[in-house]
Amino acid sequence: MSMNGGSGIDRRRVLGAAGVAACGVAALAACGGEAAGDRKVPGIQGKVIAKTADVPVGGGTVVKKYKMVVTQPSEGVYKAFGASCPHRGCAVSPPKDNVMVCPCHGSEFDADTGEATKGPATGRLIPYQVKVEGDGIVVV
Ligand code: FES
Numbered sequence: 001m002s003m004n005g006g007s008g009i010d011r012r013r014v015l016g017a018a019g020v021a022a023c024g025v026a027a028l029a030a031c032g033g034e035a036a037g038d039r040k041v042p043g044i045q046g047k048v049i050a051k052t053a054d055v056p057v058g059g060g061t062v063v064k065k066y067k068m069v070v071t072q073p074s075e076g077v078y079k080a081f082g083a084s085c086p087h088r089g090c091a092v093s094p095p096k097d098n099v100m101v102c103p104c105h106g107s108e109f110d111a112d113t114g115e116a117t118k119g120p121a122t123g124r125l126i127p128y129q130v131k132v133e134g135d136g137i138v139v140v
Helices: none
Strands: 048-051 060-063 068-074 077-082 099-101 108-110 116-118 130-133 136-139
Touching (some): 048 060, 048 068, 077 130, 077 136
Antiparallel strands (some): 048 136, 068 077, 099 108, 108 116, 130 136
16 A cells, blocks of 8 residues: 655645736827937036046047036047936946947947937937037037
């Protein structure tokens, strides 16, 4: 005679929570970017935000104090943008080969225009006008 040992079998009830996620695809997409994201840093005009020496051609620097990124897409041409990604607001990385990458979800931005070149972000980084004064880059 054989007896089956009493190895208890755990029965777990997995209650499947059937969350019905209604993903409404809104016809009126509010992700255009430009109008909604026009939040420039107040009181920054006239300020030196970076030194030209910190902004190599094809590269750039993120200025945490102002949440801005400064780029030099081509020799002698300096650009500045708000560093906040239009997707969820993470700060983009300094550009490499004129491409800024958002570390959160991988969006990419053109260092010359600030336009998103790869999603999930759409739209662009907020542009600022800058000029070179001496060895500094100044917001106009
Ligand atoms: Fe930048 Fe999502 S927050 S890609």
